[in-house]
Amino acid sequence: MSTAGFLLFLVSAVLAIVGAVITVASMRPLRAAMGLLLHVVALSALYLTLNAHLLAVLQLLIYAGAVVVLFVFVILLLGPAGEFAGDSEKLIGRVMGGCSAGAVLLLTAFSLSRHDAEFGPVGADYGTVEGLGNALYRGAMAPFEMVSITLLVAVVGAVAISRVRTAREKASDAADAEARKLANAGGSN
Amino acid sequence: MDVGIGEYLALCSILFGIGAIGFLTRRNMLIQLMTIEIMLNSVVFMLLAFNRVHTGSQAGQVFGFFVIAVAAAEAAVGLAILISYFRIKNSVETDKADLLKH
Numbered sequence: 001m002s003t004a005g006f007l008l009f010l011v012s013a014v015l016a017i018v019g020a021v022i023t024v025a026s027m028r029p030l031r032a033a034m035g036l037l038l039h040v041v042a043l044s045a046l047y048l049t050l051n052a053h054l055l056a057v058l059q060l061l062i063y064a065g066a067v068v069v070l071f072v073f074v075i076l077l078l079g080p081a082g083e084f085a086g087d088s089e090k091l092i093g094r095v096m097g098g099c100s101a102g103a104v105l106l107l108t109a110f111s112l113s114r115h116d117a118e119f120g121p122v123g124a125d126y127g128t129v130e131g132l133g134n135a136l137y138r139g140a141m142a143p144f145e146m147v148s149i150t151l152l153v154a155v156v157g158a159v160a161i162s163r164v165r166t167a168r169e170k171a172s173d174a175a176d177a178e179a180r181k182l183a184n185a186g187g188s189n
Numbered sequence: 190m191d192v193g194i195g196e197y198l199a200l201c202s203i204l205f206g207i208g209a210i211g212f213l214t215r216r217n218m219l220i221q222l223m224t225i226e227i228m229l230n231s232v233v234f235m236l237l238a239f240n241r242v243h244t245g246s247q248a249g250q251v252f253g254f255f256v257i258a259v260a261a262a263e264a265a266v267g268l269a270i271l272i273s274y275f276r277i278k279n280s281v282e283t284d285k286a287d288l289l290k291h
Binding site: 005006009013016017020021023024025026029032033036039040043046047049050051052054055058059062063066067070071074075077078081082083084090094095097098101102104105106108109110112113114115116117118119120121122123126127131132135136139140143147150151153154155157158159161162164 | 191192193194195196197198199200201202203204205206207208209210211213214215216217219220222223224226227230233234237238240241242244246247248250251253254255257258259260261262263264265266268269270271272273275276279280281282284
């Protein structure tokens, strides 16, 4: 790897870690969302160092363009209630959980960094739109189509979960309950 | 300087660890959803790093593509659940989510 490539790896690795730490540690959700944005952009630069051009673009489009914006919309929708300061309750158990997770992960990182394999040369179409498109449409056509169904179901589910019942629906439910009560009273008499 | 797969794997697990620590220690549902995104991102990154060693096929990148798509769906549904939970409880604190507990 060239010196420029090494520098790109180093700078974007540091930025990705800083962004993730800002996301996790910040008390205000909007600041956390900005940390997530930094993390995502740095990660997309890291994908470039792995010759994954199409996925770097997709990462920017989907995460920076859609997911972070969705988070910011929800933060704006919730308003001040989105920031709550009750994180200090029952702190000991949570800190112990966090520390054990951190210890396991540090050990994993150390042992994985011993594992070494050189990055060989890549073909001309590795990770490009053409190469990945061929791999996707020739080798994974059915799963690719199923992803569209998954996204459709997710959109319909999100709408169904988060929508408010209209006044007319509430009134008709109340009328149904009233009619059922009357019928029950008539049956018991 | 030479960067091999070891450095990439170490970075992936550090990022996953930061996400896991955040998920276990924070109680704000918004931030917990963001930490889930961090963990999913680090997994995609690891798939790409392994694929870079075995460049004969691009299965790792195809799999990373699917993980990104499913993560987008997960974010949409998770935020919808967050909003409907907020409507019931007027809070985004996960410790108060005990409707199915008692």
